[in-house]
Amino acid sequence: MDELELTVSGMSCRRCVREVTARLRDVAGVERVVADPLRSTIHLVGSMTRADVLAAFEGTTYRPVLREV
Template structure:
């Protein structure tokens, strides 16, 4: 299992957090998603790939960057 931390630009409200966490929960291999709205970060745990995680944001207004 690995841990991954993302910075997500545009995740500034509770609705945004729900949308981002919902998208990330659907990524194959993700077992845990914890979002922090105050820092615009999301911590993930699981066996997911970086490419799959970043692909979850394709077609959205969010910009995600792996930290």
């Protein structure tokens, strides 16, 4: 299983956290999504691809920075 962590600029309120986590839950292979709104980070676990994770943000104002854990 892979783990990824994203820093998501613009994810500063509860509504933003709900929107971002909902988008990421829909990504193929994502098994777990854990948000930390205080640090603006998301931790992902599963067999998702980096490209699919980043594609989830297309058309939004959120700017993710992705790194492997």
